[in-house]
Amino acid sequence: MPEGTDYAALIAGHDRVIKMINAGESGLPVLTQLLRLVQPAIGAASLAWVEFAPTGGRVIAATGAAEGTVGRPLPAADPATVCLLSGPPLRGVRVDRIPGTLADELARRGLRRMIVARAEIGGLTVGSLHALYPDGDPDDTSQHAVLGYVASCIAHMYGDQTGLPVHGDGPVVAALADGLAVVDREHHVRLWNPAAAQVTGRPAGEALNRPLPFPLPPPGQVLDHRLPDGRWLRLTSGELPGPGALRVVTFRDITDQQRRDHERDLFVAVTSHELRTPVTVIKGYADTLTDHWESLSDDDRRQAARIIGQRANELARLVDRLLTAATEDRPGGEPAAPFDLAEALRVAVGDLPADVRHRIVLDLPADLPKALGDRHSLATVLTELSTNAGKYSLPGTPIEVSATAKEGMVSFRVADRGIGIRPEHVERAFDRFWQGESGDRRRYPGAGLGLYLVRQIVEQQNGWVSLRPRVGGGTVAEVRLPRG
Template structure:
């Protein structure tokens, strides 16, 4: 064969092979992109949803997870996916239509159980969109609202009745300047208590409705502790109570910073209110096995064992007279409990009369979730 012809044949074969290889690589790249890549704009859209959103791939892993879905505990940003979600996605592919199901999710290392509604919609032959909503609180909301209405009407009668009596007394003794000043001061105190009660009623109503955690974000617990102690410093100084932070680590949790601050502030305020002058209140923080434990320790009057199981109930007070003197509403610890539930956490108490109390808020450390298993 002519050398020129031979060279041309070799070059032609090489060029053809290169073209085929390039075409195959492009085809494979398109297939990979189609099956695993979620466009940037789609990610932005799903990221702003209040509902959890997961894009499920054929290999039973997540191509995308927004913050609410990660907080609910059905998937992780690294692609690990709750098996029940993957099963529902396969069912959606099988029937080529949207499918819905209620599933039980163990949230985080604390094992808090939630009832979650999932709707899986096939986007194409390789991707499914799963929309996730936690309906745990909604299931008991109606019953809670009925009970709450009864409790609220009873609690509001006390400050409203007191204001009415004080106003009548001022009207009858308008010529007595000393009495008018004294009763006006009492009216201001009752008005402040009524305002606080109404604010906490609004907060706990939102919490029980499951509508409070709107913006999940990374929360530095050390900052929350510092701000809670700073907010309680004036009250503590007025009673000569020392506030101390024992924080040797700065773990992060995923949640609503304002709600977590409100919960911790309630615990610190309670510790101050129920401690005698000259005592100490300490807030400590530690992490162990993916659990963040925040403990508020006081040297207060303590809680009777018979009351310890009830202190997280709405409007329950261990010492009604002292609580009213300090402006307490009986809702603070109930708010703490509901904030903990909203963040898949728990709150408990250890207490002994004459020794003091320790309230411990436990939350899941961000990025640690052994309940979710996925093939890598």
């Protein structure tokens, strides 16, 4: 072992690495050559480089007594991984103080102490460089300085992404994709990785040496916790072996998953509730016809068949809406084309359910410009808006359909004289499954899908739809489309 760092050998070896790079070599061969020249220059028994990816670390290059460790994984939750990522980015470590089986593996190779230098880019750990020594003199300050410098050189190699990282096909990642914290017996944070700062919005400076900012689940258990800003975290924890009673906590943002789970449960609940009524009515009248056909008059039979047909149409429409709303990305339909909005509205009114059609009052100007969009989807839009108006107004009251054009847009309105809409609900009414009333107090049936689908259809045609209270009572729904 040289007395101190052999700077002459270091400079000569560095020159060889530069020639490799100039010759077009990169990645692992250059990294391995760099370790081979640094090892004797700093008097180490071996050097090892650990690359970190979202799932943890892996030894990808090593020299000397540690060559047999190449390929060894260091899982994210492994106590040795947590230990090596803790503390200052450049420090000396006694091997016997590393928890887990790694210490035994190194001791069997006669390695008793190491210098660890973490390589970071923008606060993200990409790997760590380890100089390993047998029992001997305390660490030389020059050895620390050289190892820190070499680790920064390797970090630049990762930043350039010239053949590195070896594992993973994306940009440089932090040591862990999930947030990770190590806490002591008082639940004060001792380690806070970059992903933890990103997930929580709390930088390490605000988290270290302070209480964990969320509940600590029992070891081996999973806890879903809602943050004050409404986001959800999934937390797990485990004990770290060795003295100090430390706990490691991992967490990830599951807000999107919670939303999907909630919408799935809501979809099932709404579907079962809304399908039950028409199915019950159809079954009831079908049973009546089957069991009492001979005793029923022709008028009774026709009435039962009419109701079965009416309810079957409602059921088909409801199923269509449920299936459409269950898909986040609706098909785009026909390409946008100019069409006669007034004529399209007249045709669509003729296809409305009879109880709604008889209440429609049309007010369409003769000189209404053409609209640009999908004419066929207009029938669905008018059906949803008109049936909605009919549902929330008294039978027999008019439902007014009018149209106008201004400022490069063509619009039509569906107005009723019903219970109206509260100003705070004019946007929420377009949310999927939203109901103005809930539970057993609901007076008006429906799946809460009609207005949601209307907005989806209209906005796909570069238009927009809005609701507002009608002067004198009731609601006005207005659809605006580009001029054709």
